Amino acid sequence: MRTSILQLLRENQNEFLSGEWLSSQLGCSRTAVWKHIQTLLDRGYEIEAVRNKGYRLKVFSDAFIEDAVIGQIRAVWPDAAVEFYSSASSTQTLAHRLLETNTAERGIVIADEQTNGKGRLGRSFSSQKGEGIWVSIVMRPNIPVHQMPQLTLVTATAVCKAVREQTGIELTIKWPNDLLLNGKKCCGILTEVQSDPDQVKSMIVGIGLNVNNNDFPEWLFDKATSLSMETGERFDRLQLLAALIYSMETMFSLYEEKGFSVIKPIWEASAESPGANIRARTRERVYEGINRGIDDDGVLLIEKENGEIERLLSADIEKIPDKS
Amino acid sequence: MRTSILQLLRENQNEFLSGEWLSSQLGCSRTAVWKHIQTLLDRGYEIEAVRNKGYRLKVFSDAFIEDAVIGQIRAVWPDAAVEFYSSASSTQTLAHRLLETNTAERGIVIADEQTNGKGRLGRSFSSQKGEGIWVSIVMRPNIPVHQMPQLTLVTATAVCKAVREQTGIELTIKWPNDLLLNGKKCCGILTEVQSDPDQVKSMIVGIGLNVNNNDFPEWLFDKATSLSMETGERFDRLQLLAALIYSMETMFSLYEEKGFSVIKPIWEASAESPGANIRARTRERVYEGINRGIDDDGVLLIEKENGEIERLLSADIEKIPDKS
Numbered sequence: 001m002r003t004s005i006l007q008l009l010r011e012n013q014n015e016f017l018s019g020e021w022l023s024s025q026l027g028c029s030r031t032a033v034w035k036h037i038q039t040l041l042d043r044g045y046e047i048e049a050v051r052n053k054g055y056r057l058k059v060f061s062d063a064f065i066e067d068a069v070i071g072q073i074r075a076v077w078p079d080a081a082v083e084f085y086s087s088a089s090s091t092q093t094l095a096h097r098l099l100e101t102n103t104a105e106r107g108i109v110i111a112d113e114q115t116n117g118k119g120r121l122g123r124s125f126s127s128q129k130g131e132g133i134w135v136s137i138v139m140r141p142n143i144p145v146h147q148m149p150q151l152t153l154v155t156a157t158a159v160c161k162a163v164r165e166q167t168g169i170e171l172t173i174k175w176p177n178d179l180l181l182n183g184k185k186c187c188g189i190l191t192e193v194q195s196d197p198d199q200v201k202s203m204i205v206g207i208g209l210n211v212n213n214n215d216f217p218e219w220l221f222d223k224a225t226s227l228s229m230e231t232g233e234r235f236d237r238l239q240l241l242a243a244l245i246y247s248m249e250t251m252f253s254l255y256e257e258k259g260f261s262v263i264k265p266i267w268e269a270s271a272e273s274p275g276a277n278i279r280a281r282t283r284e285r286v287y288e289g290i291n292r293g294i295d296d297d298g299v300l301l302i303e304k305e306n307g308e309i310e311r312l313l314s315a316d317i318e319k320i321p322d323k324s
Numbered sequence: 325m326r327t328s329i330l331q332l333l334r335e336n337q338n339e340f341l342s343g344e345w346l347s348s349q350l351g352c353s354r355t356a357v358w359k360h361i362q363t364l365l366d367r368g369y370e371i372e373a374v375r376n377k378g379y380r381l382k383v384f385s386d387a388f389i390e391d392a393v394i395g396q397i398r399a400v401w402p403d404a405a406v407e408f409y410s411s412a413s414s415t416q417t418l419a420h421r422l423l424e425t426n427t428a429e430r431g432i433v434i435a436d437e438q439t440n441g442k443g444r445l446g447r448s449f450s451s452q453k454g455e456g457i458w459v460s461i462v463m464r465p466n467i468p469v470h471q472m473p474q475l476t477l478v479t480a481t482a483v484c485k486a487v488r489e490q491t492g493i494e495l496t497i498k499w500p501n502d503l504l505l506n507g508k509k510c511c512g513i514l515t516e517v518q519s520d521p522d523q524v525k526s527m528i529v530g531i532g533l534n535v536n537n538n539d540f541p542e543w544l545f546d547k548a549t550s551l552s553m554e555t556g557e558r559f560d561r562l563q564l565l566a567a568l569i570y571s572m573e574t575m576f577s578l579y580e581e582k583g584f585s586v587i588k589p590i591w592e593a594s595a596e597s598p599g600a601n602i603r604a605r606t607r608e609r610v611y612e613g614i615n616r617g618i619d620d621d622g623v624l625l626i627e628k629e630n631g632e633i634e635r636l637l638s639a640d641i642e643k644i645p646d647k648s
Binding site for chain 1: 420
């Protein structure tokens with residue numbers, strides 16, 4: 001109920017909504033509306049109450065207040081296991097714990113701030129309070145183990161779609177797990193999988209999307225950016241969150257039903273254009289050659305100087321500057 | 325120290341060991357030896373102490389008392405994370421928790437009894453107190469994801485080797501995860517994997533080996549057996565445990581270094597003889613045909629009536645009785 005009132009106030013940000021109208025919309029008494037408004041005030045929302053006019057959200061707010069966040073999630077996933085933290089060490093670590101204790105088909109851990117955010121290969125991930133979407137999503141895709149490398153690619157297409165639809169911004173995908181804006185990292189994806197020897201049981205995919213950040217630690221300055229820094233606009237994180245979850249749900253449904261062949265062209269439409277000279281570092285060695293995009297399994301193809309094609313499941317890639 | 329005294333008493337089960345000899349072996353005072361013996365008595369060991377002769381273990385004991393179990397494990401894996409329970413719900417569930425909180429290369433959870441033992445596909449596994457080895461082992465094999473189906477097969481060869489070397493008994497492997505004795509199930513293996521999208525991070529392999537069981541619940545009577553029921557002998561579970569861990573270590577070292585091609589002939593030497601008519605149930609459907617063994621990846625090959633070969637990553641298989 002409180003979530004529904006908040007939703008209506010947010011959807012009609014510039015208007016006053018009367019207590020009478022709200023009570024009729026929600027099928028409750030005006031006194032009940034008044035009580036819920038008091039609770040929202042207590043929780044930090046700035047709501048104006050004017051006699052004979054009604055209630056209005058005073059300032060634009062995408063604040064991650066528990067009710068609002070959970071409301072956005074429940075609108076897409078009514079049955080998901082949800083955990084919200086205003087500050088957490090790492091949503092990914094907490095999602096592992098959630099998975100151990102909860103058998104729901106969908107799970108989500110979200111934090112307004114991560115003090116110890118995790119990236120790939122044990123790297124850290126910067127996640128400032130109130131500026132981005134730091135979330136770990138639990139899903140249970142029904143696929144055999146050899147398709148695992150595709151899970152990160154499907155997630156990347158889902159994030160690009162959500163950002164495009166909510167903001168009009170086109171992110172590009174740097175294989176396998178970074179999303180760029182004007183060549184700088186705007187979003188990172190961390191995929192972890194729990195599996196039987198033949199079949200995937202569940203995945204925890206961490207998504208860190210820089211939304212309204214205006215600044216980064218100095219050592220990230222020429223590498224990282226946010227939606228806001230490249231456009232000068234601020235974006236509604238709550239709406240982005242709902243779009244992201246909806247996009248994950250629809251993209252993974254499509255993937256499970258039709259396979260990677262239908263995701264591949266969507267992925268390619270957002271991928272950094274192939275044909276560039278790249279350097280790829282795996283755990284074992286370094287490869288150089290021309291980026292030939294991905295094959296039908298999602299494996300990266302690199303054409304080496306001798307014309308041989310190297311197939312990589314995972315690597316850190318970077319463009320090699322032209323020598324001319 | 326207490327563990328070393330116990331080890332010496334066990335190794336010299338029929339002799340009295342003098343306090344003087346023990347103290348010289350262990351580099352401690354005779355008083356210290358005496359104190360440790362008192363502690364062992366308190367913990368349930370039946371130790372005879374005779375003036376002028378020394379100490380002797382009164383009865384053969386493979387009791388899973390914490391010191392003895394941990395001593396056996398530490399002899400092979402000095403640095404492993406070890407948890408022992410005289411009774412636990414499921415070692416596999418506890419091993420998941422161990423893995424979340426511990427980064428040791430090797431981990432092991434062992435129980436003298438499981439009240440809610442887990443099998444494949446959420447099935448239950450019967451594990452009576454004091455009769456078998458119920459253990460979940462954490463290892464971190466460095467392999468790409470497509471090799472995952474091999475992990476159960478490598479484990480099966482390791483268990484067969486340990487049982488053969490300790491008892492002379494030849495178990496046979498029923499692909500993928502059961503070990504049989506005279507056609508009845510004597511050991512079950514449950515493999516679960518934690519993975520990055522390209523690379524295995526860790527595995528938890530549960531092993532339930534029926535050792536000295538004399539009886540089973542009625543519904544298991546024609547399906548299950550133990551080493552003891554087929555031979556009339558009792559076996560030392562503590563020695564079997566050490567052999568099992570040593571065999572896991574050496575077999576996985578070989579596998580990581582040389583690949584599955586060197587494990588395959590070892591596996592085939594213990595496998596149920598191919599050529600039989602079998603029925604294989606997967607999650608999706610049922611196949612019938614001739615068991616053609618495994619290929620170089622560890623995938624089961626079934627020759628169907630039309631001569632086509634079906635490749636299965638996982639299934640429940642059973643022999644089809646001859647129609648003649």
